[in-house]
Amino acid sequence: MANIGIDLGTTNSLVAVVMGQTPRVLLDDDGRSMTPSAVRYTGAKQADGSDAPPMIGWDALDNAVDHAETTLTSVKRFMGRSLDEARKVAEELHYTLAEGEGHDVVRIQAGDKVVTPVEVSAWILRLLYMRANECLMAEPTGVVITVPAYFDDAQRQATRDAGKLAGMNVLRLLNEPTAAALAYGLQENSQGTYAVFDLGGGTFDISVLELTEGVFQVLSTAGDTRLGGDDFDRELAKLILSKAGIENAKGSVLRAAMEAAEQAKRDLTAGEIAAISVELGGQSVQMQITRAEFNDLIRPIAERTLKSCKQALADAEMEPADMDGVVLVGGSTRVPLVREIVEEFFGQKPLSNLDPDKVVALGAALQADILTGSSELSDDLLLMDVVPLSLGVETMGGVVERLIWRSSPIPVTASETFTTQVDGQNAVDLHVLQGERELAKDNRSLARFKLKGIPDMPAGLPRVKVTFTVDADGILSVSATEQYTKTHAEIEVQPSYGLSDDEIENMLESAIDNAESDVDQRLLIEARVEAQQVLAVVDKSVKADVDLLGGNETQVISQVSDALREACESDDRKRIQELTTKLDEVTAPFAQRRIERDLKLALEGQDALQVLDVLDRTVKAAEDAAN
Amino acid sequence: MTQCWQCREPVQGPVCAGCGAIQPPPPHPDLFAILGMSPSFVIDRKAVDKAWRAASRKVHPDRFAGASAVQRRMALQWTAHLNRARKVIRDETQRAWYLATGSERPSEGANKQPDPAFLEEVFELNMLRAEDPEAAILRAGELQGTEQARLAALFAAQEKGGSLDAVPAILNRLNYLSTVISGGHE
Structure with a gap:
């Protein structure tokens, strides 16, 4: 294990x-x-x-x-x-x-x-x-x-x-x-505040962590999801391409230039000068670049990291000198200029062993x-994270009302009560946003929810309490209850950018290697179980009420039943599901006639309990049909 | 003393000492009690954090990573309560409101209008702010100090049987004053 x-x-x-x-x-x-x-x-x-x-x-x-x-x-x-x-x-x-x-x-x-x-x-x-x-x-x-x-x-x-x-x-x-x-192993120091400077290939993160008595707490985080070592390569590739007189390079030419740039970047980590030799679209390019030249080229990008550093420190209400240590993460922190900038900003040598x-x-x-x-x-260590960006909802006039503030420790819940604008309004639209800006349009749209099933009431009377929960992974979920009637309002989630469960399901189905995977196996088993349940019910009722079957119904039902039984022997889930649906369809008129007869018999016998029971079943059948 | 929902043994606190199952959290727990603290207006923020960490260590969802979905859900609810308790107790305004009313701070719309004399003062401060912002902020700061002192006095008197009824009105005034200081932006 x-x-x-x-x-x-x-x-x-x-x-x-x-x-x-x-x-x-x-x-x-x-x-x-x-x-x-x-x-x-x-x-x-x-x-x-x-x-x-x-x-x-x-x-x-x-x-x-x-x-x-x-x-x-x-x-x-x-x-x-x-x-x-x-x-x-x-x-x-x-x-x-x-x-x-x-x-x-x-x-x-x-x-x-x-x-x-x-x-x-x-x-x-x-x-x-x-x-x-x-x-x-x-x-x-x-x-x-x-x-x-x-x-x-x-x-x-x-x-x-x-x-x-x-x-x-x-x-x-x-x-x-x-x-x-x-x-x-910073937890061994038991007490301290640390900055983690993470410059990867494509993302930059700076976080201020506090370690106290075995609890790690992220005090603040800032960063740029569009800044990384790839940008250094890109900058150098541009230089190489311009030397070769190539504009708007695409596809394989751009890739070749990027690879040459990346190699030169590596060479300049240990050495002071790098030789570049690359074939670009049939053209041979030879050049040299010194570390100083490279530093000048990438300095504007490298210094963009400091803006986020200042933001993270400000959020944590700290100064650079308050850090007990600075940890370097990500291959791009090997670039000497990056280390220089970090050391200068924090006033200490970063940890890099x-x-x-x-x-x-x-x-x-x-x-x-x-x-x-x-x-x-x-037993003694706990990693406590915080919400990276504030969460809120759009209110009248396109303004954001914040419900969960940036840097709150997670998990966290927050509630807000909403009401209706029009008499008898049964649904309320909600727009959930993430970000620090005042106007909804400047923040990132996370999801649009429709709170449905609000009971008929005059405008302003319903009180729909919406609870936002961010779990330990930082993932948001939403639930809602109407306060007077205690009805649980139905929520329709339309992720603005994420994938819906249906989409995930579709992908699961189309994934190539999952013929043997657990998921496929589970779906197949579920399909078989459902088919067998339907078959059992049909068999039983055909035996009990054979006189209600007319024309070629008996033949059709037994044909479909046999085909379904055969399909259940195979691993063809789609066919099992199709035939299950078909069996439901061909037996629907028969089922209706059975219910009608039961009802008639019960009424004739004047057995009140029996009548209620049959009515109950009828309602259920109607509901099932409606679903 | 309640029974553990899982092993039926008597249980005290959020986690059953016998079987290790986390217990369902109460819907509206006492925010001081869940941190293991007695209610008090005067607090030591460091002590609050210490209590919060100790309590979190017991109920955080990571402690129940291998447990059932139901237990992970309860762990999330407990920890969310603890995080809320820490937030409310660390903040002077929210703490005062909670101690005085027993509920967390209501939404803005629920605030009553302060007395006319005070409203006039705020109006004048806003006028002054347009001409001489520094003087206005200074004056608002003085008023803030007075209100804060009154707040502390009320809580001190409470120990000798004094009433906290005036707390919401003071908090309301403080809210107006901080709006003046921030220049009308919340």
Whole structure:
């Protein structure tokens, strides 16, 4: 029995597990700890005509230059985002987004296939999960997945959905900085305030953590989900391309330039000068760049991190000098200029004795182990997170009324009472938002709810109490009750950017490898059980009321019943469901006649109890039909 | 003494000592009591945090990661109560309101109008603010100090049997004054 921790990164992902007392990152067959967060859809088919699984990780990146259009990287940037938001960043990327409405979930065109970021992430998670399965020689019990502390509700929900789609038991979403602090064992100091500076490939996070008597509390978080080491590469790639006189580079040319830039960036971490040599669209480019030149090039981007640092400190009501330590996370913190900027800002040398690429995964493994309840740390350590962005609802005039404030410890609940504007109004529209701006239109729309089933009352009288709950993962749920009648108002959830349960369900069905997965198995079993229940009822009533069957009804019913019995022997869930529905349909007139006769008999016998019983059944049957 | 819903043994506090099951939280718990504190207007914020951490350690959903969905739900509710208790108790205004009325702060619309004399004062402050903001803020700050002192005096007198009936009115005035200071923005 083991829980595992997964760092699902923008550029790279890792999986780790605690062995003995020590967290270890699990290596692939080639001894590598990092797996590129990349998926390539090859368009290949399997023998049965279905799509072959895509290539994942390093395999996906092999020949990426030749398959730029179908190699999907950095999809974390699109998790839980709308098409409108994604378009802003997509221009710089080398793949194309599928057409759709601005508020739609992002869908990426990968050759002939259209996929969502959640599906792509699920493939990456599956690969890591399988690696853990092989290393542990047992299926992991549960999984902790890390997310940037700055991720909003939709982004967290999308991450959870990816885990669900990959068939995992997601125990907890853990904020990356919290994981890093855990990996550094900062809890051993028992008391202190720490800044965690996390500059990854595509996201930047700064968090202020307070550790007191075994409780980790995130005091504040700030960051930029569109800032990372990729931006350094992009800046240098632009320079390389301009040297070659290429404008508006796309596809494989852009990728080649990016790869050359990334290599030069690595060379400049240890060295003072890097030589760049790259083929760009048949043109050979040779150039040199010094660290000083590179620093000048990336300084504006690197310094953007400080704006968020100041914000996080201000939210925590702290000064840079108040930090007892600064932890570096993310491969991009290897860039010397970044370290200089951090050291200068906080006035101290940052902690860097752990591999900045691995810290988060190691911390996730520790938390996963704590959640087993049997770890040494289980009894005295508690990771307490905060709401990254305020949550509120839109009120009259498009103004936001905040219900849960930024940096409140989670889980948290808040209630607000709403009423109606018109006599007899049965529904109220609610718009839930996340963000710090005063006007609804400037904040991020999370969901639109329709509170239905409000009883008929004069305007202003109904009191619908809506309760918002943010769970320990930072995910929001909403419930509502009308206070006078105590009716539980029905809520229709229309996630603005997330995926609805139906969409997840559809994806589960279309996932290629889940013929053997638990989910498919469960759905099949449910279909069989339902079919057998219907068959049993039909058999019984046909025997009891054979005289009510007219024409070829007996024949039709027995034909459909036999076909359903046969289908139940197979694994064809769709056919089982279709035939179950059909059997319901062909027996409907017969069922109606049976109820009518029962009622007539009961009335003739004047058995009041029996009449009530039959009426009851009739009402139920009518309700079932209405549903 | 209530019974544990799971093992039927007597149980005290949020977690059953016998079987380890978390108990259903009361819908409206006493915010001081769930932190293990006695109600008091004078508090030590550090002590509140300490009590909050100790209580959270017992009921946080992470403690019940392997338990049933029902228990995880209860753990979430308990922890949400604790987080609310900490928020209310740490904030002077919310704490005063809670101690005086037994309920958490009502929505803005429920506030009564302060007395006319005070309203006139606020009106003049707003006029002054337009001409000389610094002087207005200074004056509002003085008034704030007076009201805060009255508030503290009421709670001190309560220990000797004094009434807290005047608390909501003082809090209402403080609310007006802070609006003046922030320049009309909440």
